[in-house]
Amino acid sequence: MSAMQLNDTHNPSLQSWVTSANQAGCDFPIQNLPFAVFRRVGSGQAFRGGVAIGDHIVDLAAALSADVFTGTAHTAAQACAASTLNAFMALGPKAWSALRAALSQALRTGAAEQTRLTACLVPQSEAEYAVPAQIGDYTDFYTSVHHATNVGKLFRPENPLLPNYKWIPIGYHGRSSSIGISGQAFHRPVSQLMKPGATAPVVEPTKRLDYELELGVYLGTGNALGEPVALDEAESHVFGLCLFNDWSARDIQGWEYQPLGPFLSKNFASTVSPWIVTVEALAPYRTAWTRPSDDPQPLPYLDSATLRASGAIDIELEVYLQSATMREQGLAPHRLSRSNFRDAYWSVSQMVAHHTVNGCNLQPGDLLGSGTQSGPTLEEAGALIELTVGGSRSLSLPSGETRTFLEDGDTVTFKGFAQVPGAARIGFGEVAGTVLPAKPRA
Amino acid sequence: MSAMQLNDTHNPSLQSWVTSANQAGCDFPIQNLPFAVFRRVGSGQAFRGGVAIGDHIVDLAAALSADVFTGTAHTAAQACAASTLNAFMALGPKAWSALRAALSQALRTGAAEQTRLTACLVPQSEAEYAVPAQIGDYTDFYTSVHHATNVGKLFRPENPLLPNYKWIPIGYHGRSSSIGISGQAFHRPVSQLMKPGATAPVVEPTKRLDYELELGVYLGTGNALGEPVALDEAESHVFGLCLFNDWSARDIQGWEYQPLGPFLSKNFASTVSPWIVTVEALAPYRTAWTRPSDDPQPLPYLDSATLRASGAIDIELEVYLQSATMREQGLAPHRLSRSNFRDAYWSVSQMVAHHTVNGCNLQPGDLLGSGTQSGPTLEEAGALIELTVGGSRSLSLPSGETRTFLEDGDTVTFKGFAQVPGAARIGFGEVAGTVLPAKPRA
Structure with a gap:
């Protein structure tokens, strides 16, 4: 994709049912949707991919189990469930964009996925993070x-x-x-x-x-x-x-x-x-x-x-x-x-x-x-x-x-x-x- | 081990039943025993660890199956059966030395392992090689x-x-x-x-x-x-x-x-x-x-x-x-x-x-x-x-x-x-x- 293509995910009037995302000055409104690997502190869980929304994280491994995604977005989310994002990164712009679009839809105010996805949210205050990729060079x-x-x-x-x-x-x-x-x-x-x-x-x-x-x-x-x-x-x-x-x-x-x-x-x-x-x-x-x-x-x-x-x-x-x-x-x-x-x-x-x-x-x-x-x-x-x-x-x-x-x-x-x-x-x-x-x- | 410790594996009079190893000017006599990862050309096999002896390679994965090694040498050979030597390298000098000693014994003229190990030899002329480790830095x-x-x-x-x-x-x-x-x-x-x-x-x-x-x-x-x-x-x-x-x-x-x-x-x-x-x-x-x-x-x-x-x-x-x-x-x-x-x-x-x-x-x-x-x-x-x-x-x-x-x-x-x-x-x-x-x- 060209650097300049704006789409529906960039619409500044979008609001999320994760209400902390809608607050002025929040780093992670629904227009952002950045990726990390994380786990709950002290859980002993494996690190897995997550996306920030407001003061929470969408646990992508959990969202997969909750059948939130379909098609390319589903494939992309599967790659994100690993302990580094390398496999997801290797999928390329279409896959990245498909998962972003699906998350943007599912996190919007009024989305049908709200109930299923609510169970997949982890407060950022309860999370710890790892270097998100195996950095070869x-x-x-x-x-x-x-x-x-x-x-x-x-x-x-x-x-x-x-x-x-x-x-x-x-x-x-x-x-x-x-x-x-x-x-x-x-x-x-x-x-x-x-x-x-x-x-x-x-x-x-x-x-x-x-x-x-x-x-x-x-x-x-x-x-x-x-x-x-x-x-x-x-x-x-x-x-x-x-x-x-x-x-x-x-x-x-x-x-x-x-x-x-x-x-x-x-x-x-x-x-x-x-x-x-x-x-x-x-x-x-x-x-x-x-x-x-x-x-x-x-x-x-x-x-x-x-x-x-x-x-x-x-x-x-x-x-x-x-x-x-x-x-x-x-x-x-x-x-x-x-x-x-x-x-x-x-x-x-x-x-x-x-x-x-x-x-x-x-x-x-x-x-x-x-x-x-x-x-x-x-x-x-x-x-x-x-x-x-x-x-x-x-x-x-x-x-x-x-x-x-x-x-x-x-x-x-x-x-x-x-x-x-x-x-x-x-x-x-x-x-x-x-x-x-x-x-x-x- | 100190750099200067010589042991039985260095004895210049050792000879191997792999007779090409005993020829003057051979890079790979029984005193050497260097490591690589290799496979038979065109075999579609996974790359695996091997040790050079004369004009042949000891396939360590095959030698494991043939029960050539015991104890620490067996553990070390297991690590070598992977497609890179990183796991073997991480085991440290005692494991490296144990596998070397076991190979030195098993490849000597008159060794009881000759029959079992002969089946594990691959001619170097039939092998292709890969970079032997995942080089992080x-x-x-x-x-x-x-x-x-x-x-x-x-x-x-x-x-x-x-x-x-x-x-x-x-x-x-x-x-x-x-x-x-x-x-x-x-x-x-x-x-x-x-x-x-x-x-x-x-x-x-x-x-x-x-x-x-x-x-x-x-x-x-x-x-x-x-x-x-x-x-x-x-x-x-x-x-x-x-x-x-x-x-x-x-x-x-x-x-x-x-x-x-x-x-x-x-x-x-x-x-x-x-x-x-x-x-x-x-x-x-x-x-x-x-x-x-x-x-x-x-x-x-x-x-x-x-x-x-x-x-x-x-x-x-x-x-x-x-x-x-x-x-x-x-x-x-x-x-x-x-x-x-x-x-x-x-x-x-x-x-x-x-x-x-x-x-x-x-x-x-x-x-x-x-x-x-x-x-x-x-x-x-x-x-x-x-x-x-x-x-x-x-x-x-x-x-x-x-x-x-x-x-x-x-x-x-x-x-x-x-x-x-x-x-x-x-x-x-x-x-x-x-x-x-x-x-x-x-």
């Missing part, structure tokens, strides 16, 4: 020119934005095994650091621990090795988007990253949100993709009329920090910054087209990170290294504390939502993670 | 200081060996999905290139396609996220080694690799050998790991008495090239170079200890590439970019052709073996791959 991109410039200034003052940046959607391979679900708590990583002015490195806990505000992009259908995906086909291979925190240790990164890229500075933990908002749900929030006229225009394999018309997506992103002291004092998480995915220099379709132009094969459940989403102003920076200008400027918290980089006990939470005139507001929920002290070393 | 290291210096001179003449090289076993994440088994044929990759003197990139097939002569290291048992593996424990987590070709497109690499590392220049294909030679089989070929006294000595987490005594492994490696013309003329593959893994600047144990020092979790079946193994002389270079000094010097083939980089139709084959006084010679078999022309673009 994780690739991180670098799509914000503002982030690339801000960080480039700190790592390479003489040469902040490299000559390839405006031609290539720069990406590199990351670590799948350490990707965790929202709520992940990880020990402050230890590795080699070279301190300013030192002549030999030391092995110490990072002093410059940071978050990176990203969106994650899950592949749906893959491509065979040797078969590139054309730009205008790219989004039909994408299942949906999530919030993603690519935690980074800047001092480890600075010492290790040349010439082959970041490694231990990134692979200790990365955190995804439980909910995947589908490409179809994001259709109303598409916006024109533009390139400043004095910048290089994209090469033909990265350019098309569809891209220019609707290649960008208007998704507002927010970063919150709550320190251990703030938690003790009952202070709410403090917003550090906001930015918007529409400012990305490269689109989702360009990431996929570039990744595969050499024949590289993508597979269902693969994850692409967008790279840190920083906007054009300093206040819109998506990482502390930018907000604090490399640690030279400290941020104030409501507790009276200050921050340059993350401290032990800090919880970082990202939120995201899409909201444009004439469409419902839909949200991504959140992704949260907490820094534990470095492990004592033997 | 693939990490490539850069352990040859000679390669790093040679390539560094070409990419960064002013700054060939970066300051971190002698402190950090440099590594970066690679692509799992495009790893194929020996025999892999792949289309010459297309991507962005910036030609010398040009002001804008073009999208073309690579003109500088290269191989990289590497060893692959399969993880056996993993470690939990947040739990580093100590240097002297590292090899107990390693199942074994294979031959590995990390195909590389140098012109794509030169344009894309800064600042986040190689991406499309590497992820179009990488090829592993079918056979994994176990760490236990390599015990007789261990040798002292040394560091020149005027180089930085390793930091404590990368140093130990065991490393110094036996951290290196004497494995001879060879590169052969056969062009399409040579194949037509009946000319044998031509040896381009030889090198030895004992010259690596960083050891297998150092790769594992460094990879996990920040808490990164490794999993059974993960693959670590050693990086290109180039020796101290130009003739020992493990890649064409070094052998031809960046394409400035051409190599002559027996067909009268010349090469700077790979041409369409070229088949590159690596071989490897270990041979020291007082031990049997054991081999790795081979890994071969062929370059197909670039795909016509739509």
